[in-house]
Amino acid sequence: MFKKVLIANRGEIAVRLIRACRELEIPTVAIYSEADRNSLHVRCADEAYCVGPPPSAQSYLVIDKILEVAEKTGTDAIHPGYGFLAENPEFAKLCKDHNITFVGPSAEAIEMMGHKTVARKTMQNVGVPVVPGTETVDDDDVLASRAKEMSFPVMIKAVAGGGGKGMRIVREEKEIKEAIRAARSEAKSSFGDDTVYVEKYLEEPRHIEFQILADRHGNVIHLLERECSIQRRHQKVIEEAPSMALDDDLREKMGKAAVDAAKAARYWSAGTVEFLVDREKNYYFLEMNTRLQVEHPVTEMITGIDIAKEMFKIAAGEKLSISQEDVKMNGWAMECRIYAEDPFNNFLPSPGKILTLREPSGPGVRDDSGVFAGYEVPLHYDPMISKLCTWGGTRTESIQRMKRALGEYVIKGIKTTIPFHQRVMNNEKFLAGNIHTGFIEDECIMETSDDSEDLMNVALVAAALHLQRKSREGVGTAGPEKTGTDAWKMMGRRSRWVT
Numbered sequence: 273m274f275k276k277v278l279i280a281n282r283g284e285i286a287v288r289l290i291r292a293c294r295e296l297e298i299p300t301v302a303i304y305s306e307a308d309r310n311s312l313h314v315r316c317a318d319e320a321y322c323v324g325p326p327p328s329a330q331s332y333l334v335i336d337k338i339l340e341v342a343e344k345t346g347t348d349a350i351h352p353g354y355g356f357l358a359e360n361p362e363f364a365k366l367c368k369d370h371n372i373t374f375v376g377p378s379a380e381a382i383e384m385m386g387h388k389t390v391a392r393k394t395m396q397n398v399g400v401p402v403v404p405g406t407e408t409v410d411d412d413d414v415l416a417s418r419a420k421e422m423s424f425p426v427m428i429k430a431v432a433g434g435g436g437k438g439m440r441i442v443r444e445e446k447e448i449k450e451a452i453r454a455a456r457s458e459a460k461s462s463f464g465d466d467t468v469y470v471e472k473y474l475e476e477p478r479h480i481e482f483q484i485l486a487d488r489h490g491n492v493i494h495l496l497e498r499e500c501s502i503q504r505r506h507q508k509v510i511e512e513a514p515s516m517a518l519d520d521d522l523r524e525k526m527g528k529a530a531v532d533a534a535k536a537a538r539y540w541s542a543g544t545v546e547f548l549v550d551r552e553k554n555y556y557f558l559e560m561n562t563r564l565q566v567e568h569p570v571t572e573m574i575t576g577i578d579i580a581k582e583m584f585k586i587a588a589g590e591k592l593s594i595s596q597e598d599v600k601m602n603g604w605a606m607e608c609r610i611y612a613e614d615p616f617n618n619f620l621p622s623p624g625k626i627l628t629l630r631e632p633s634g635p636g637v638r639d640d641s642g643v644f645a646g647y648e649v650p651l652h653y654d655p656m657i658s659k660l661c662t663w664g665g666t667r668t669e670s671i672q673r674m675k676r677a678l679g680e681y682v683i684k685g686i687k688t689t690i691p692f693h694q695r696v697m698n699n700e701k702f703l704a705g706n707i708h709t710g711f712i713e714d715e716c717i718m719e720t721s722d723d724s725e726d727l728m729n730v731a732l733v734a735a736a737l738h739l740q741r742k743s744r745e746g747v748g749t750a751g752p753e754k755t756g757t758d759a760w761k762m763m764g765r766r767s768r769w770v771t
């Protein structure tokens with residue numbers, strides 16, 4: 273096993289990985305930016321080193337600096353977590369060149385799967401169905417005519433895409449040129465690559481993915497599926513395992529396709545093969561994520577397998593100790609991603625100091641958190657502060673526990689998405705498992721107002737007091753006229769901010 277591991281990440285995932293190392297009795301090294309000096313992962317690690325100023329481009333993404341810390345601390349392995357350098361083949365390669373084990377797959381597998389059309393081709397070659405679509409096309413006119421041939425709606429997608437960026441839905445021919453331009457420009461600024469292609473847009477699909485574990489000796493297994501259809505702007509916010517949409521037969525077929533996909537990429541480590549499943553239960557390969565996923569805890573909860581620890585064992589060259597037959601599904605797990613965002617104000621980030629924090633606990637509750645009371649949530653990074661997970665013998669019990677845990681969760685000082693999750697957990701269609709990737713928009717989760725006049729009045733009084741205080745304190749430009757306008761706007765937007 274490794275002598276010392278550097279965690280090239282921050283927040284909850286850095287804490288999660290430090291915990292795995294502690295159980296494996298491996299000392300850890302944390303890195304941090306100046307904005308994260310007082311963060312939880314720094315406190316949890318055995319050693320911690322500052323790698324630069326707050327912007328990630330000057331700290332968490334500076335490969336030279338990270339390798340320098342690794343060398344000076346005698347680190348022999350680096351876990352990249354997710355995001356930042358996790359899917360950067362150059363980083364994986366440079367670790368190898370420095371005789372440091374990258375706790376993830378090979379640079380070649382990352383590169384192949386990081387390019388959406390190369391990945392699609394690889395899957396087609398081994399008979400895994402992919403969403404119908406084109407190769408990459410440089411000429412906008414040619415791309416537009418290929419989209420037309422495919423019939424609308426279509427989706428323009430960046431080959432280097434990730435995090436829901438660089439994609440545009442096109443429903444009519446007249447929108448196509450502008451959509452191509454917008455997708456290219458977003459892809460260029462987010463990934464430095466404006467190459468795009470077209471996929472058929474599937475209406476109301478489910479996003480279902482399979483967790484893979486593969487060792488360096490050619491053994492590949494899957495750890496069943498996760499249902500990730502509850503999304504905002506193509507980004508997952510609630511996940512569960514298993515999926516209500518799969519029966520044993522479909523589970524077996526998709527699981528085999530996922531294992532075939534990993535074998536085709538000569539994959540080792542933990543990884544995820546993502547699929548879209550349409551209403552007729554046809555499944556299509558979407559992409560493979562060559563890293564630990566945010567939502568890995570729900571799989572851990574239903575299989576009892578610690579995926580983070582398995583990653584370290586695989587990276588150290590150990591053979592998988594579990595076979596496909598050993599993987600058993602036990603109960604049901606849910607995950608709610610808790611963000612420092614204001615769900616009543618268009619999910620605006622809500623950085624700031626956490627004044628009070630009481631995390632839920634009790635039977636079947638797991639909270640993978642990166643914060644503590646007194647911690648200041650910085651503005652510079654992804655605002656996810658914790659992942660609240662619950663386990664139950666059935667889906668109903670898991671949801672009941674989630675409702676109970678969300679109710680117990682007290683975070684004061686910043687706004688969080690807890691009220692949003694509470695609404696989803698009480699939504700009839702969600703409770704019936706009747707979901708798809710457009711569920712949140714279709715159900716207008718944050719648009720529906722409560723009929724309670726009392727709540728309305730309380731909120732109006734609170735708003736009036738707030739505006740009065742602002743104008744007294746002379747904050748901003750809140751003069752009487754402005755105050756009137758703001759108050760009117762708020763009343764007009766009643767449904768948005770009255771719970």
Ligand code: ADP
Pocket residue numbers: 403427433434435436437471472473474475477479503506507546548558559709
């Ligand atoms: P990213 O790499 O940016 O995460 P993905 O290709 O994984 O992008 O897609 C993210 C989400 O976007 C999917 O879960 C789904 O909701 C939606 N999506 C992507 N491609 C399609 C498609 N062809 N049809 C319908 N929805 C899609």
